[in-house]
Amino acid sequence: MQTETVLYFILAGIAALFIAGFQYYKNEKSMSKLNMLFLFLRFLTIFSILLLLINPKFHQETISIEKPNLIIAVDNSNSIVYLKQEEKVRELVQRIMDSEALKNKFNIDVYTFGKDFSATDTLTFSEKQTDINGAINQLSQLYKQTTSPTLLITDGNQTYGNDYEFSSSKYKQPIYPIILGDTTAYTDLKIQQFNVNRYAFLKNQFPVEAVLVYNGYDNVQSKFAVKKGDVEVYSKNISFSKDNNSSIINFTLPASTVGVSSYRATLTPIENEKNKINNTKLFAIEVIDQKTKVAIVSAFLHPDLGALKKSIERNEQRSLTLLNPDEAINQIDDFQLIILYQPNHIFRDLYKFLDKTNKNRFIIVGTKTNLTFLNEVSKNFQHEISGQLEDYQAQLNLNYSPFLVDDINFESFPPLRSNFGAINFSVPFQTLLTKTINGNPTIDPLLATIETNDKREAILLGENIWQWRAQSFISTKSFNPFDDFLGKVVQYLASNKQRNRLNIEYETFYNGNTNIIVKAQYFDKNYQFDARQSLNITVKDDISGDTKILPFVIKNNNYQVDLSSLSPSKYSFTVSLSDESISQSGNFQILEYNVEQQFLSANVTKLQRLATNSNGISYFIDETTNLYSDLLNDSRYLPVQKSHKNSLPLIDWKYLLLIIALSLSAEWFLRKYNGLI
Structure with a gap:
């Protein structure tokens, strides 16, 4: 404690004694034991109040040992x-x-x-x-x-x-x-890796690449074979040695039937080989009978075009072609979906063909869009023309019903640049993303979809979507979240299927070492997402006949169930509601593979x-x-010795306030008891 503070204490004591004495001390005869008690209580009260005014700080140091x-x-x-x-x-x-x-x-x-x-x-x-x-x-x-x-x-x-x-x-x-x-090095043959596309098209040949590895010193012979069921569809004899210890085999297989086709590849084990599990590997491919063709029509170059092409073509079921408006007119029948990037008056003839053929379309509006022309040719909406530009961020609408959408953290994406002004729809529409301006959410749509007259249409009110794809990679180290989102939009627009109140999302086959998550969305009769329902999935093993019933749980804006505990087999399933006669069914296959068993x-x-x-x-x-x-x-x-110094002001010491209250109360009570009040 500083010397100055001690001096204040002494002065406070003298002042308190002087004030108390002035109030109670008259002469020696008047100082009875009772008056002396009153003087002491008054001194204690005044001295405590003066200490609070001085408010000294007491420092406390504690020593601790940190292991x-x-x-x-x-x-x-x-x-x-x-x-x-x-x-x-x-x-x-x-x-x-x-x-x-x-x-x-x-x-x-x-x-x-x-x-x-x-x-x-x-x-x-x-x-x-x-x-x-x-x-x-x-x-x-x-x-x-x-x-x-x-x-x-x-x-x-x-x-x-x-x-x-x-x-x-x-x-x-x-x-x-x-x-x-x-730690012993054993002689071993194994199938190191398979490279094969997930999809193939009916009546085509699909390529397969197998990487085979040998660990040993002797010269050995083996046979690599691929079977579909009990039928051998490819085989080759392989030789390995200490120096020639790997082999890459490239071959093609026919895609003859629609659906999931599974294959078993085997590398014949050598004598006394310890680990034979890694000599066999399963792979599968889904054969589809057509490819979705998408066209992007633009009158100028923009980074968005490249981002859209890469994102859409990541799914091998889709191909994308860049065209100008004149080229698109001559090829319009070749595509299931037309993306109109920032249309202007050059698109007039193309719009006539689109309306005539009732084609699905995806309109992207930006700073170079001619809104006067767009309002003229559009029958479903009108965009206000203000002549000003604005930056819009996105927020996911959890009640969007046409298809299942995951929130890929849209709020963190960079803003899109577009025209300021509201858009007014003349037909029913569904808002997928809403606008956020300077952090303030709005109800205005940023991305909306329309279904009318057996035609589907979407409109995105902003350019620079390439920045969204880049941000997705920065955040997750992968383009997949954004590509999956855009893929769902394209899949919805390229199809004219009637929307359902119960939508299921799953893969047709899974590798045995991956998580198997089935997602579902249920909507009420007004197509608002309903999180109050109880959904169950009934999964049947088509080989053994075993059946399991598992409940879904709510996560984000969908229902999910984890089926990772299922063993490799072929399964059929039905998702149903507990209190409504609505259900959806499907099939999937789990391939046998345990990567943890590949090591010796x-x-x-x-x-x-x-x-x-x-x-x-x-x-x-x-x-x-x-x-x-x-x-x-x-x-x-x-161990480290650490000292912690705490500084405590006297005003925070509650006991001093208690002393003031008790001394005042005691003085009042004694004076009242003795008839002095």
């Missing part, structure tokens, strides 16, 4: 079971957590990872993928400012995400890999490099004797 963290990150994937290491892992983790020496020196935190990362010590070894890179990135965020050596208990075989060896350079903690599995041994080399690069030490699961002493004796992991 470093010991992070245990455990590979919870299925490969640990396949390598028969699960019991060793459980025992090691339990020994570390029970070690009194380690608990005295470290705060021990346990995490598990597969495809997902979670803070738990429950080990199931059921994850179907391994993302070591994702686990390290998560830990780097959690322990950015602390000392946290990390025990990474894994076989080092990653099946998902970026290469963890390079991304771990951003993790500023020493990593101690505990290497699981057999641990990736020792990479884990040892990871330890070296992070200033850690690697251990094998059976050789962890020195682990405890290395952690306990490392001078980098000493």
Whole structure:
């Protein structure tokens, strides 16, 4: 406490004593015990009030010892079971957590990872993928400012995400890999990879590329064969040696029937081969009988045109052609959908052909759109002409009913540039995206769809949609969210099917190592999204005949059910409502494949490099004797003494207010009791 504050205390005491004495002290005879008590209570009250006016600050310093963290990150994937290491892992983790020496020196935190990362010590070894890179990135965020050596208990075989060896350079903690599995190099043949398109067209040939790998020293012979059911549709004899240890085979197969066709590729095992699971791989292709053809018609070049083309053609069922208005007139019958990009008077003849043929269309309005012409040729809407431009951001309308739409974080997308003014529809319409101006939501449509006279139409009131595709990649490291959204718009516009109150979204086939999510949307009779219903899916295994009934759950603006627990087979399903006779049915197939069973041994080399690069030490699961002493004796992991200084003003001390209240109350009560009031 400062000397100045002490001086104020003394002056406050003198002043309080003087004031109390002035009020009660008359002469020595008047100072009875009662008056002396009154004088003391009055002194206490005044002195306390003066202390509050001075309001000194008291400083309190506390010393704490902060222990470093010991992070245990455990590979919870299925490969640990396949390598028969699960019991060793459980025992090691339990020994570390029970070690009194380690608990005295470290705060021990346990995490598990597969495809997902979670803070738990429950080990199931059921994850179907391994993302070591994702686990390290998560830990780097959690322990950015602390000392946290990390025990990474894994076989080092990653099946998902970026290469963890390079991304771990951003993790500023020493990593101690505990290497699981057999480190012996076995002779092995395997089908490393299949490259095949998801779709093929009826009566065409589709290309297939197979990458075959051999690990060994001897010269070996094998046969690569592909079967559809029991029929062999392709085969080839392959030779491998120590130097010639890989082979890439390219061939074509016929697309003869519409629907999903599944194939089994097999590389004949060699003698004494330990892992024969990776000698077989299933793949499938969906054969369709036609391709959706889309045309973009524009009178000038713009980045939006390239973005639309790449986005639409990502789906192999669709092709897109760039045309000018004159070219489009001559080819109009070749396309199921015409995208009119910023139309002007040059589009007049094209509009006549579109109206005559009743073609579906997608109109994109921007700064170069001739609104006078557009209002003249349009029968469904009129756009106000203000001569001013405006930037519009988007917000998803959760009650949009024609098809299922996921929110891809439209609010974070850059604004689209277009004309200022309202659009007035003369026919019923559905708003998919609404306008947001300077962060203020509106009810005005930014993207709307129309169904009238067996024709579908959409209008987007903004240019620079290429920036949306770029932002989608920045946010998610993938163009897929935006491409899927635009693909749904194109699919809706290229078809004239009657809309349903119950819409289902699913794939026709899934690989065995992927999540299987079926989505649904249900709308009431006014086509407003209804989140109050109870939806169930009845799934039947067409091979075994087993049936399961599972409920949907609400997530975002749709219903979802996770079918990832289903085993590989062919399935048929029906989605139904509990209190209405509305249902939708479909079929899908799950291909047998477990990527975690493709490995024979641990990736020792990479884990040892990871330890070296992070200033850690690697251990094998059976050789962890020195682990405890290395952690306990490392001078980098000493506890840190920290002091915390708190400054507390006297006015925050509630007891002083209580003293003032009690002294005043006691003085009043005693004076009242003695008849002095």
